[in-house]
Amino acid sequence: MEIVLITGMSGSGKSVALHALEDSGYYCVDNLPPELLLTFAELEQTRGAKRVAIAMDVRSATSLPLVPAQLDILRAQGVTVRPLFLDAGTDTLVRRYSETRRKHPLSRSDLQDQQHALYEAIELERELLADLREQAHVIDTSIIRSSQLQGYVKGLISAPNTQLTLVFESFAFKRGIPLDADYVFDVRMLPNPHYDPDLRALTGLDEPVMRFLQHSPEVRLMFAHINKFLTHWLQSLARDHRSYVTVGIGCTGGQHRSVYLVEQLANAFSKRWVTLKRHRELDARGGVFMGPSPGQKSGSTIF
Incomplete structure (x- = not known):
């Protein structure tokens, strides 16, 4: 069985990547708690699943440190694991949240300056996800379009996983x-x-x-x-x-x-x-922007 694990910054496009994998024939699960990763993988193996994609994010912050060791266990069991980490610049993430008026999962509601609270939440998220980023292939979505991200993800999973x-x-x-x-x-x-x-x-x-x-x-x-x-x-x-x-x-x-x-x-x-x-x-000359670069009008922002 092959598992593609998608992690990354909130607002970096994990849902777009997950949809690309679903289009490619993967069974996809969003926001799986890390505590259930091994149990879920075992269940899918008993069902005969061949290709599975899982998205995890900082909403499971307290249990994310479990993931690296769990991935080692899966590899030892013969499971092919492909970790992908989606990232974007802080200013880009702030702009995306401002445009959609969504609340960052780590934002503190007790701060009067919500803009400062958002920057603080993003930097905390980077710190919490640093170990997962280090072990994954990183895709920067700061100024790319959703169609580009889908193409990048499909290209990566089509490459053999047995060599660099x-x-x-x-x-x-x-x-x-x-x-x-x-x-x-x-x-x-x-x-x-x-x-x-x-x-x-x-x-x-x-x-x-x-x-x-x-x-x-x-x-x-x-x-x-x-x-x-x-x-x-x-x-x-x-x-x-x-x-x-x-x-x-x-x-x-x-x-x-x-x-x-x-x-x-x-x-x-x-x-x-x-x-x-x-x-x-x-x-970038075709498709829908993941987010605008400075000085550009906003396109569709995709979380």
């Missing part, structure tokens, strides 16, 4: 560094196709931009340096039983240089490792 999976993600520094990145490489010093009027509207997936960057010695050198760094350390990370490693490649707009390098690196490493690709800014 590399996730390469392009992004724009002007919209923030992804919280889920294990390594971040800044490629803003490379030649920028944006300043060529014929290339400005294109992306790193288009042949003219690819040719422009392929002919740059600086781009080739940057690729070689990142390739060498990852090649040297990935085997050590695999020996440390890491299931996922997320590598963020960032440029100014997340459209040309970072996209191109993500494509080239994913192609190079796919010969040795399971690789997934994400283009945060390009993927």
